[in-house]
Amino acid sequence: MSTTFVIKNGLDIKLLGEAEKTIVDLNAEKFAIKPPNFLGCFPKVLVKEGDIVVAGTPLFYDKYRDNIVFTASVSGKVEAIKRGAKRRLLEIIIDSDGKNEAIDFGASNINDLKKEDIVEKMLKSGVWPVLRQRPYSIIANPNDAPKAIFVAAYDTSPLAPDFDLIVHGQGDEFQVGLDVLTKLTTGTVHLNVDSTKTTSKVFLNSQHVQINKFSGPHPSGNVSVHINRVDPINKGDIIWYLYPQDVLTIGRLFLKGRFDSTRIIALAGSEVKNPRYYKTFVGASIKNMVSGNTTDGDNRFISGTVLTGEKIEKDGFIGFYDSMVTVIPEGKYHEFFGWLLPGFNKFSFSHTFLSWLRPNKKYRLDTNIHGGMRAYVMTGKFEKVFPFDIYPMQLIKAVLVEDIDLMENLGIYEIDHEDFALCEVIDTSKTEIQSIIRKGLDLMRLEMS
Amino acid sequence: MKALRKFIDKQKPHFDLGGKFQKLKSAFDAVETLFYVPDKVTKTGSHIRDAVDMKRTMIVVFIALIPALLFGMWNIGYQHFLSHGEQPDQWTMFFYGFLEMLPIIIVSYGVGLGLEIVFAQIRNHEVNEGFFVSGLLIPMIVPPETPLWQIAIAVAFAVIFGKEVFGGTGMNIVNPALTARAFLFFAYPSDMSGEKVWISGLPDILPDTFSGATPLGNALVGNFDQMPTTYEMFIGIIPGSIGETSVLMILIGAIILLATGVANWRIMFSVFAGGYIMGLLFNLWGLNEYMQMDALNHLLLGGFAFGAVFMATDPVTGTQTKKGMYIYGFLIGIIAVLIRVFNPAYPEGMMLAILLMNVFAPLIDHYIIESNISKRLKRMKIAIKI
Numbered sequence: 001m002s003t004t005f006v007i008k009n010g011l012d013i014k015l016l017g018e019a020e021k022t023i024v025d026l027n028a029e030k031f032a033i034k035p036p037n038f039l040g041c042f043p044k045v046l047v048k049e050g051d052i053v054v055a056g057t058p059l060f061y062d063k064y065r066d067n068i069v070f071t072a073s074v075s076g077k078v079e080a081i082k083r084g085a086k087r088r089l090l091e092i093i094i095d096s097d098g099k100n101e102a103i104d105f106g107a108s109n110i111n112d113l114k115k116e117d118i119v120e121k122m123l124k125s126g127v128w129p130v131l132r133q134r135p136y137s138i139i140a141n142p143n144d145a146p147k148a149i150f151v152a153a154y155d156t157s158p159l160a161p162d163f164d165l166i167v168h169g170q171g172d173e174f175q176v177g178l179d180v181l182t183k184l185t186t187g188t189v190h191l192n193v194d195s196t197k198t199t200s201k202v203f204l205n206s207q208h209v210q211i212n213k214f215s216g217p218h219p220s221g222n223v224s225v226h227i228n229r230v231d232p233i234n235k236g237d238i239i240w241y242l243y244p245q246d247v248l249t250i251g252r253l254f255l256k257g258r259f260d261s262t263r264i265i266a267l268a269g270s271e272v273k274n275p276r277y278y279k280t281f282v283g284a285s286i287k288n289m290v291s292g293n294t295t296d297g298d299n300r301f302i303s304g305t306v307l308t309g310e311k312i313e314k315d316g317f318i319g320f321y322d323s324m325v326t327v328i329p330e331g332k333y334h335e336f337f338g339w340l341l342p343g344f345n346k347f348s349f350s351h352t353f354l355s356w357l358r359p360n361k362k363y364r365l366d367t368n369i370h371g372g373m374r375a376y377v378m379t380g381k382f383e384k385v386f387p388f389d390i391y392p393m394q395l396i397k398a399v400l401v402e403d404i405d406l407m408e409n410l411g412i413y414e415i416d417h418e419d420f421a422l423c424e425v426i427d428t429s430k431t432e433i434q435s436i437i438r439k440g441l442d443l444m445r446l447e448m449s
Numbered sequence: 450m451k452a453l454r455k456f457i458d459k460q461k462p463h464f465d466l467g468g469k470f471q472k473l474k475s476a477f478d479a480v481e482t483l484f485y486v487p488d489k490v491t492k493t494g495s496h497i498r499d500a501v502d503m504k505r506t507m508i509v510v511f512i513a514l515i516p517a518l519l520f521g522m523w524n525i526g527y528q529h530f531l532s533h534g535e536q537p538d539q540w541t542m543f544f545y546g547f548l549e550m551l552p553i554i555i556v557s558y559g560v561g562l563g564l565e566i567v568f569a570q571i572r573n574h575e576v577n578e579g580f581f582v583s584g585l586l587i588p589m590i591v592p593p594e595t596p597l598w599q600i601a602i603a604v605a606f607a608v609i610f611g612k613e614v615f616g617g618t619g620m621n622i623v624n625p626a627l628t629a630r631a632f633l634f635f636a637y638p639s640d641m642s643g644e645k646v647w648i649s650g651l652p653d654i655l656p657d658t659f660s661g662a663t664p665l666g667n668a669l670v671g672n673f674d675q676m677p678t679t680y681e682m683f684i685g686i687i688p689g690s691i692g693e694t695s696v697l698m699i700l701i702g703a704i705i706l707l708a709t710g711v712a713n714w715r716i717m718f719s720v721f722a723g724g725y726i727m728g729l730l731f732n733l734w735g736l737n738e739y740m741q742m743d744a745l746n747h748l749l750l751g752g753f754a755f756g757a758v759f760m761a762t763d764p765v766t767g768t769q770t771k772k773g774m775y776i777y778g779f780l781i782g783i784i785a786v787l788i789r790v791f792n793p794a795y796p797e798g799m800m801l802a803i804l805l806m807n808v809f810a811p812l813i814d815h816y817i818i819e820s821n822i823s824k825r826l827k828r829m830k831i832a833i834k835i
Binding site: 339 | 488577765
């Protein structure tokens with residue numbers, strides 16, 4: 001494949017604190033699986049506090065799709081089952097015994113297996129939830145036959161982890177993972193790489209998949225952008241997607257026969273003293289990663305990127321789908337005449353601050369909103385960071401008025417809330433656009449099911 | 450500065466729910482956020498946010514208006530002393546105009562902001578900064594001799610019926626500043642047109658060769674021998690509404706708006722293009738002297754440039770789609786020149802052209818979005834066939 005898809009509209013936010021390309025062992029003591037990570041899932045717990053589990057032991061399942069089970073990522077003891085308001089299940093915390101024992105699901109040659117066997121093995125071992133579907137970003141339905149499967153082999157978010165480094169030396173596992181995927185779809189498996197930055201042989205020498213090259217600023221690495229350019233979603237279409245570490249997890253399941261959820265996590269952000277990569281398992285506590293490794297002062301710990309990540313405590317747990325942890329300063333301060341100053345050091349996509357004269361400056365950005373919420377006044381701005389043939393403002397307003405038909409017509413199936421992250425960042429009116437879009441997607445899902 | 454912060458923090462509880470001044474919460478918020486950007490942090494979604502906010506956006510427009518405003522003040526003085534046949538120094542002229550202008554600005558902001566605060570309080574919102582710009586635009590598009598009570602009524606009408614009945618800034622259909630101007634024009638026509646209103650403190654007996662009429666007024670009645678030169682119209686040393694005479698100063702404002710990206714170049718460009726092309730068409734037709742006037746002069750005359758730069762580009766009342774912006778701007782240019790030349794009742798067509806297109810903007814957008822929708826449906830049908 002020699003054609004490169006060039007994405008023009010977007011914005012690379014340059015932040016301080018990129019992770020150094022070295023990998024160290026994290027040795028986390030606690031791990032947790034967080035049901036809120038799985039959109040649309042109603043968890044039913046299968047374990048009690050104090051139970052002994054190993055990697056692959058079922059912890060809970062989805063009430064409405066009971067074949068989808070979620071298993072422990074390490075061996076140890078169930079320390080706590082945390083619930084929030086209305087008894088919503090928040091976390092199942094496992095105290096690791098460090099032995100890393102696992103249930104043996106049996107290694108197998110992928111060529112001998114039928115689709116049903118593959119699906120069953122992935123479901124039973126708890127690997128299945130790595131597969132998600134568009135639209136809606138919920139866990140894939142095992143009974144569906146998606147028209148294509150997309151793997152994003154690079155990430156363009158601010159401070160994003162380098163997937164080339166993460167998959168280094170794991171070519172076999174990756175290829176087996178891809179082979180599994182080719183058996184799950186009637187269509188093509190697309191491996192999407194950056195036209196210049198992706199250099200890893202693991203990606204570029206992959207077999208049985210279609211490699212598509214992309215270039216351009218964020219969100220050119222988002223799955224929705226890839227789908228939109230390569231094989232757009234129409235009403236009724238289903239596409240599955242996943243990320244390289246998930247492909248490795250699938251590969252290891254079939255090579256070794258066990259749920260090996262090894263994850264390499266990038267720790268980045270302006271407040272990290274030693275930003276680098278850590279090797280651990282899914283759901284690790286960030287405690288050992290950040291304690292003594294961040295600046296004093298009030299910091300925000302994010303599982304994921306600054307654009308779409310989830311706020312966690314300094315001893316919180318990394319989300320199921322996240323490959324990075326970001327630490328940035330909190331912004332709880334009043335700025336005197338902040339809106340009036342020339343603003344040489346203020347980050348802004350607009351040219352209303354003089355900082356636009358220094359386009360390559362890297363910023364130490366905090367969590368201050370920089371203004372109050374207003375009705376939408378500025379128009380034509382979102383389109384500049386939104387590389388779809390979709391009218392973003394009109395779609396947001398369609399969601400706000402809950403007009404199902406209009407949402408569908410304006411293309412809500414083709415996008416996900418993460419695609420609106422940049423719109424939310426640059427919004428002059430300071431509205432919570434990602435939550436609005438998420439609500440719209442959830443509404444559509446309920447309406448269509 | 451810490452003392453001020455402490456003072457504000459100390460007063461804050463009085464304005465919160467249950468405090469003794471809770472009915473003034475919106476006013477207090479407006480003052481607090483004027484001095485200090487709030488300390489709110491992100492809760493959901495993106496953890497970082499752009500430094501730009503509504504205040505910053507509006508202050509940019511405000512700054513862009515200042516060259517035209519200062520020139521307008523000077524021009525009030527210049528025209529006044531010219532009509533008296535006097536030639537004082539530049540500062541005297543400016544100061545005269547400044548004193549004429551100041552009460553108009555104070556009345557405009559006083560009435561407008563007062564109403565904004567009342568509405569924000571009723572709705573339990575923060576005060577929107579939209580009037581920050583409208584409040585300065587209104588004084589700049591009225592004749593210098595407009596009575597203050599008329600301005601007060603016009604501002605109240607514009608804020609209430611042009612904006613707040615629709616839900617406030619961001620929801621309005623028509624441009625509030627132009628609503629105020631239109632209100633004045635139709636409610637007090639005798640004070641808004643003719644030859645006596647464009648120059649402040651006009652003496653009863655005019656010097657010879659001095660009429661006080663605006664170039665547009667002259668053009669309408671066919672006094673083409675009294676038209677100023679292109680140079681005079683570009684610089685702006687002609688009678689007219691306060692802020693709109695100097696195309697040069699308006700262009701400086703346009704550069705500020707375009708460089709900062711606050712105004713959309715598509716609209717601005719296509720308004721000028723539409724006006725110029727309509728002028729050229731009239732040249733070809735050439736029935737009367739007005740039609741034969743150089744097409745470029747149409748862009749310099751009256752409120753055309755001011756409207757194109759500051760009014761048509763209003764992001765709320767204009768079209769919001771890229772293609773729509775070209776259509777919207779182009780039609781404004783065409784209609785403005787059309788009204789000028791053809792309609793003897795309205796010497797200036799810009800105000801009406803923009804208001805008319807404000808009303809049509811959602812329709813233009815509707816059809817452009819419909820075409821996007823049908824493109825999507827078509828893609829689906831092709832996919833099903835395959």
